[in-house]
Amino acid sequence: MPDLPRSFSPSSASLWKQCPRRWRYRYVEKLPDPPGIPALIGTFAHRVLELLCDEPATGRTVDRARELAGQAWPKTAINPDFVALGLDDRQVHDFRWKAWTAIEGLWALEDPTGVEVRATECRVTATVGGVPFFGIVDRLDRDGDSLVITDYKSGKAPRGADRPKSLDQVLLYAAAVEDSIGERPDRARLLYLGAEILETAVSDDLLADTTSRFAEAWHEVGAACSNDRFNTRPGPLCGWCPYADLCDDGRAEVERRVSAGRMRDDAPARALLGL
């Protein structure tokens, strides 16, 4: 019977909601889930922006960001996950161009010389909704009397009904920061680099709703661990599941979507399953 994890994070909760079986492969069996190109671009952009925000405010310029990107690149180039992608020179150039576009996209959203950064990459351990929480907050800012949670995103901003739900992560960070330092952040925002800022005030109602859904997911995890029952939840994301070759339901879902012409050519599970 699997042990209950020591802590729960927003990304773990999100994966749980997507598919409990995938969650089991990832968090119980600890099978590799290697990041793809978009995730590695995001990691590199995050690193450069972290370094930039550690500079004195007046030094946070585009030119300085370019220098920091150049300094940070060699470490990324030898990262085993990046090496495993096996990119050729043109693809590496494309990777670096996309990463730089994300980094430079910060200036389309804010002037970083005017931001009072209180901390970057803060590791927060807390209790949220009765759940042992762990998360890493990209940036904690002070804006006058307000405390602001900021998280960078290098992908596309969500549309329609997915927009409010995408703020769950930063609202949980706000609850965790409040539990950890005794001060509630006033705002929580997602910076979709180069695109837009998605932001919310941190209200009692929003926190109660978000933390109760987080706690509900945690209780579901506990029940699944106690009877070792982790259901599959087949859907379009099976095409991006690194465990599709281990999962009969996922394999059937991907095959069905491929034969119906409803699976993108670049979905990694196609190669995994030889489709």
Ligand code: SF4
């Ligand atoms: S292939 Fe689909 S159903 Fe199977 S574990 Fe992955 S996401 Fe879940």
